[in-house]
Amino acid sequence: MYEGVIQNLIDELGRLPGVGPKGAQRIAFHLLAADQADVKRLADALIEVTERVRFCRTCGNVAEAEECRICLDPRRDPTVICVVEEPKDVAAVEKIREFRGRYHVLGGAISPIDGVGPDELRIKELMTRLTDGTVTELILATDPNLEGEATAAYLARLVKPMGLRVTRPASGLPVGGDLEYADEVTLGRAFEGRRLLDV
Amino acid sequence: MQLYRDDGIVLRTQKLGEADRIITVLGRSTGRVRAVAKGVRRTKSRFGARLEPFTHVDLMLHPGRSLDVITQAEVIRPYGQRLAGDYPRYTAGTAMLETAERFTPEEKEPALRQFLLLVGGLRALAEGVHDSRLVLDAFLLRSLAVAGYAPALTECARCGAGGSGPAAAGGKASRVVPPGQHGAGRNVSAFAIAAGGTVCASCRPPGAASPAAATVALMLALLRGDWDGADRSERRHRVECSGLVAAYLQWHLEHSIRSLRHVERV
Numbered sequence: 283m284y285e286g287v288i289q290n291l292i293d294e295l296g297r298l299p300g301v302g303p304k305g306a307q308r309i310a311f312h313l314l315a316a317d318q319a320d321v322k323r324l325a326d327a328l329i330e331v332t333e334r335v336r337f338c339r340t341c342g343n344v345a346e347a348e349e350c351r352i353c354l355d356p357r358r359d360p361t362v363i364c365v366v367e368e369p370k371d372v373a374a375v376e377k378i379r380e381f382r383g384r385y386h387v388l389g390g391a392i393s394p395i396d397g398v399g400p401d402e403l404r405i406k407e408l409m410t411r412l413t414d415g416t417v418t419e420l421i422l423a424t425d426p427n428l429e430g431e432a433t434a435a436y437l438a439r440l441v442k443p444m445g446l447r448v449t450r451p452a453s454g455l456p457v458g459g460d461l462e463y464a465d466e467v468t469l470g471r472a473f474e475g476r477r478l479l480d481v
Numbered sequence: 482m483q484l485y486r487d488d489g490i491v492l493r494t495q496k497l498g499e500a501d502r503i504i505t506v507l508g509r510s511t512g513r514v515r516a517v518a519k520g521v522r523r524t525k526s527r528f529g530a531r532l533e534p535f536t537h538v539d540l541m542l543h544p545g546r547s548l549d550v551i552t553q554a555e556v557i558r559p560y561g562q563r564l565a566g567d568y569p570r571y572t573a574g575t576a577m578l579e580t581a582e583r584f585t586p587e588e589k590e591p592a593l594r595q596f597l598l599l600v601g602g603l604r605a606l607a608e609g610v611h612d613s614r615l616v617l618d619a620f621l622l623r624s625l626a627v628a629g630y631a632p633a634l635t636e637c638a639r640c641g642a643g644g645s646g647p648a649a650a651g652g653k654a655s656r657v658v659p660p661g662q663h664g665a666g667r668n669v670s671a672f673a674i675a676a677g678g679t680v681c682a683s684c685r686p687p688g689a690a691s692p693a694a695a696t697v698a699l700m701l702a703l704l705r706g707d708w709d710g711a712d713r714s715e716r717r718h719r720v721e722c723s724g725l726v727a728a729y730l731q732w733h734l735e736h737s738i739r740s741l742r743h744v745e746r747v
Contacts, residue, residue: 300498394575394740395493395534428533431565439568456524465529466556 288314340411342387342404344369352384359383364421365408365437367391367430375423383421386411391429392436400436408437412444419447426453487511488539488557490599491532492578496522504532504551505582506540507599512592513585516542516549528554535561535574535603563607569745570606573617576740577602583734584624594627614719614746615711618726619703626704630733633678634701636669642681643669672697672725674732696721720746 283289288310296306313321337343338350345351352358352372362383366372372385388403411417422437424430438448454472455464464472489508497503500522505515521528531538531554541553564574581599585592602620606613625631636643669679673689679697680689696718702710703722714722727741 392743394572394743395579397739397742399743427530428535428561428565432568432571435566435571436568459525463527465527465531467530467533467559467562470562 337387341385342369342389342407343372343385357382360416361418362421363408363411363417363419364423366423367425367433371423371425383419388424388433391424391433393429403433405437405440409440412441412446417446419449422448422450426451484541484543484552485511486539486541487514488537489514489596490578490581490603491534491536491538492582493534494532500526502532503548506538507581507585507592507596508540509593509596510591512590512596513582513588514542514549515588516540516551517545518551518554530559531556533559533561534578535559535564537600537603558604558607560603560607563609564603567609567613570609570613572740572744573613574603574606576617576738576744577606577620579738579740580621580624580730580734583736583738584628595624598623598627611708611712612719614723614744615703615714617744618700618719618723619706619711621726621730622700622704625730625733630677631704632672632700632729633669634697634704635679637679637681637684638673638677639680639684643679674725674729678729690725692721692725693718696725700726 284292291310291313292303292306295301295309296303298306301309313324334346335344336346338345338348338353340349340353343350343352345353347354359382362381363386364375364381364383365386365388366375367388367390369387372387375381375385386404386408388405388408390398390403392398392400392403412420420437420441422434424433434450438450441448452475454468454475455461461469487506487508487510489506489511491504492507492513493505495503495505497517500520502518502521503515504518504521505513507513518528518532520526521532528551530536532551536559537557539555539557540551542549543552560574564571577599581595584595598620602616605611605616605619622632632638669681670691671680671682671685671689672678672692673680673684673686676684676686676689680686695714699711699714699718699722702708702714723744723746727738731737731741
């Protein structure tokens, strides 16, 4: 146990995900030994992020204004919407630099066992975006796990009467992996979605 | 410590740290076990999709201080694949997993009958021969029976009188109870959750439900595995049956089953 303010800092750091009591103590003493300007910059960044960051009113992504950078960008294709679970997934898809459409962040996946049903997600907002007829394709990029698959199945059924093109990213073998270590489910999916090699 | 092997159904997964998961499994011989699967959330994980809920897996485990560690996993049947693509079946299946978890409160306490019931229930759900809500209600009623809470459906839960009334062959038959016996001649006409099932007119407590005769007959069919009778039932009786089963289950478990609220009817 330390004196008041140091212990306060250790306690606060220990509440962060993935930081245990020892880790919190290490970070606290690192900050005490660090240059004061660096620590101030970190403190300012923490305060700024809580004050300025909010969720985009259109897509639910993190934003610094009413709408996020992607929704405000006129060069992005408004006819394609990629549906993801979390803002982190927007960043992951953006990294491929291939997708030029827009996003919709659900805020999670349907998981009845955790008490999360369709009403707890931003599905109503998605349906509102689809009503004006601009969108022609919906990419359901929820996680390739059970909850993500169930959420995609639910959404696909919901938008079916609208006659949109509904797609889901392929699942299969990871690039750079060995075939023998692939599990049966993933390997089965990879075979289902095999494609013609036109050489 | 000694490695051990068991097969089981994955009930639930929870994120742990950066890339690990805590997997709750209902094992055939070990009962409910919580174990850590390391690195399972990475795309290159050697466990891959093997440890998703609904999967029947063959596991090798290493006993740990607080949680065991999964060292190997092989798929026996991936029921989740079939269920995730069909929302009503997925929600019914999730309610089955949550109920199985609630009925096995003690870790590592063998629960073979509950395990076999769950495997049978998931198989029936994946095959899709019967209505998913009927499969769920049959599973819930039989889980209650395994745990010793089977509802009385052919006699009064309080005085034991009955045999006639709604439960007996849709209310047509009337087995006469000898005169002089308590409750004799009175039909079991109501369903009282706290009393433990159907009750006769003289034992009926205030607030007891008055289900249709066919609803009680449906509950009995589901409990006994009479699928011909259950499949022929009407939708309104199925809805009433689901409501009664859900209320009865949660009252006797003394716990709510969160998934039941989200179960969708076809």
